[in-house]
Amino acid sequence: MKVPFTWKVTGWWQVGWSHEFPVGEVRPLHYFGEDMVVWRDEHGELHALEAHCQHLGAHIGYGGKVVGDCVQCPFHGWQWGPDGYNAAIPDQDKPNRSKSLRVWPVQEQHGLVFMWHHPHAEPPAWEMLDIFASYPEFEQDPGAYYDPFPMFIAKNEREPVHPQIVLENSADSAHFEFVHHATVRPKLLHWSFDEHLWYFIAGWPDHHDPEVMRLKIHSKLFGLGGAITAFEGAQNHRVVFSTTPVETGCSDMFYTIWWPRLPGDDSPTAPPDLRERVEKEFLSSVEDDLLIWRTQKWIEHPAYSKVDAKGYTALRKWSQQFYDVPPDD
Ligand code: FES
Numbered sequence: 530m531k532v533p534f535t536w537k538v539t540g541w542w543q544v545g546w547s548h549e550f551p552v553g554e555v556r557p558l559h560y561f562g563e564d565m566v567v568w569r570d571e572h573g574e575l576h577a578l579e580a581h582c583q584h585l586g587a588h589i590g591y592g593g594k595v596v597g598d599c600v601q602c603p604f605h606g607w608q609w610g611p612d613g614y615n616a617a618i619p620d621q622d623k624p625n626r627s628k629s630l631r632v633w634p635v636q637e638q639h640g641l642v643f644m645w646h647h648p649h650a651e652p653p654a655w656e657m658l659d660i661f662a663s664y665p666e667f668e669q670d671p672g673a674y675y676d677p678f679p680m681f682i683a684k685n686e687r688e689p690v691h692p693q694i695v696l697e698n699s700a701d702s703a704h705f706e707f708v709h710h711a712t713v714r715p716k717l718l719h720w721s722f723d724e725h726l727w728y729f730i731a732g733w734p735d736h737h738d739p740e741v742m743r744l745k746i747h748s749k750l751f752g753l754g755g756a757i758t759a760f761e762g763a764q765n766h767r768v769v770f771s772t773t774p775v776e777t778g779c780s781d782m783f784y785t786i787w788w789p790r791l792p793g794d795d796s797p798t799a800p801p802d803l804r805e806r807v808e809k810e811f812l813s814s815v816e817d818d819l820l821i822w823r824t825q826k827w828i829e830h831p832a833y834s835k836v837d838a839k840g841y842t843a844l845r846k847w848s849q850q851f852y853d854v855p856p857d858d
């Protein structure tokens with residue numbers, strides 16, 4: 530999709546899951562049009578740097594090795610530290626401290642890996658929301674839910690979808706009936722924002738009494754990177770849905786679900802019938818949206834439906850703060 534804003538959006542972004550980065554291993558990554566190398570050092574810390582070695586330009590993510598807390602280039606063995614600086618050169622008694630690679634700040638939370646991106650490499654300007662602590666009113670212990678790995682996660686790669694489009698979906702109560710085949714239309718009960726956080730609550734009215742909400746969906750958007758959602762009522766699971774630009778024109782999408790344990794069940798994974806249900810009802814629901822998103826065109830001045838106009842306009846205005854550079858060509 531062609532959009533009038535950049536794909537190099539500022540903020541925290543999911544770039545994977547922790548289990549994809551084992552101790553002592555080096556991996557390549559590519560987001561925001563940039564090549565990166567990621568490694569987990571022997572103490573278990575995760576680090577990320579720009580990928581291309583300052584010596585002769587090898588991509589360290591292909592064949593690099595972990596040495597202590599450094600990553601070693603596969604070409605001539607130069608070592609680079611988590612601070613980005615050259616830390617050692619074979620057969621030389623001193624490193625070349627004038628050489629350094631861009632550091633990509635990474636943070637892990639409950640098995641998810643987030644990366645800070647600023648188009649001019651500025652350091653994190655705000656903290657990533659905590660997936661569990663951000664909802665003190667609900668169950669905060671991850672152990673009260675089934676481990677989402679590997680059953681309750683899903684990823685779509687290189688979809689032609691800008692994060693702004695996904696974000697706007699949350700202000701759009703009218704699409705549930707048509708896209709998601711909902712039998713009742715959800716009501717937007719509340720929306721507010723505070724700097725980098727957007728908070729909304731939607732309610733699913735009871736068939737018999739529209740004033741009673743059968744299910745409430747609480748969603749906190751961490752900038753344009755995605756949403757941490759807590760369900761309350763008929764279901765009480767927790768979801769992180771994130772969209773991360775790979776380069777101009779496409780994004781990866783990540784979906785992680787924490788489903789509350791059935792009473793008395795302490796096995797690590799959910800029973801098969803529950804797995805099937807989550808897979809069918811939730812993990813696949815993103816496909817419904819993608820059917821629209823993949824071919825949607827950006828409308829700058831939409832004729833909003835009456836119920837959604839206020840929220841939509843405010844959301845679009847709020848999202849401007851994450852665009853620190855002009856649109857890509
Ligand atoms: S290119 Fe990396 S050490 Fe030579």
Ligand SMILES: [Fe+2]
Nearest residue numbers: 698704708818
């Ligand atoms: Fe949707």
